[in-house]
Amino acid sequence: MEEHQGPQSDKWCDFHEAYGHDTDNCNSLMREIITKIKAGEGERRIEQWMYAPITFHTIPNWRLSEEAVVISAVIANKSVTRIYTDTGSEADILYMHCFRDYLFSVKDKLPYTNLKIAGITRESMRAVGKVKLDVTLGTHPLVRTEIVDFTVLDGISRFNALFGRRTLRKFGAITSTPHAELQFPTPNGIVVVHSEYVGSARERSVVYEAQENFVRGGPSR
Incomplete structure (x- = not known):
């Protein structure tokens, strides 16, 4: 680089921020990219199965549901039921009454935080902490596991x-x-997870109330 740097060259390298060669032909940049990929810092590799189409079949009107989609999953090797799926929430929540049941080896991972979670009503709740736990959905061979960054809340929830x-x-x-x-792709096909929530009209009203008060994942202002 030093031999070719200077205003006389018309080839600019964004990586070195200097003249001498094109960015596309920068060997130093290529080595840096390869190093980061090997270290797991690169973008997640896109596999062909991730593009598998997800379709919902037509069903008669009398079978259409208006219930919240509530599922089960394995979180940190523990089977957890009554998980509310909320496409309007920016945060992933694990309630303290569930988190208390984990072993100390899991609970010790919880660093405390001053983060506040704001709901749709703009009311906020202080989080106990944040913890990264593995989440497994589906059953073999249609199964996936991902790491989820949970916010732990000590609040009252069904x-x-x-x-x-x-x-x-x-x-x-x-x-x-x-x-x-709920549906999602795996290397072996599409997983279909059926909602476990079927309740009376009184129980449904609790879900609707929860939808209005559930967190939306932003710090309070």
Whole structure:
């Protein structure tokens, strides 16, 4: 580079921020990219199965659901039921009454935080902490595991956890309220997770109330 640097050259390298050669022909940049990929810092590799089409079949009107899509999953090797899927939430929530049941080896991972989570009503709740846990959805051979960054809240809820937009994006999942199910791709095919929530009219009103008060994942202002 030093031999070719200077205003006389018309070839600019963005990596070195100097003249001498084109960015596309920069060997130093190529080595840096390869190093980061090997270290796991590069973009996640896109596999062909990730492009598998997700379709929801036509069903008669009398079978269409208006219930919230509530599912089960394995979180940090523990089976967790009553997980509310909320495409309007920016945060992924694990409630303290569920988190307390984990072993100390999991609970010790929880660093405390001053983060506040704001709801749609603009009321905020202080989080206990944040923790990264593996989430497994589906059953063998149609199964996926992803790492989710949960915010732990010590609040009252009929649900144990909430999967927001970030978790759904990681799995490439699409929820359908009318079909009462969630679908996402795996290397072996599409997983269909059926909603476990079927309740009385009184119980449904609790879900609707929860939809208005559930967190939306932003710091309070």
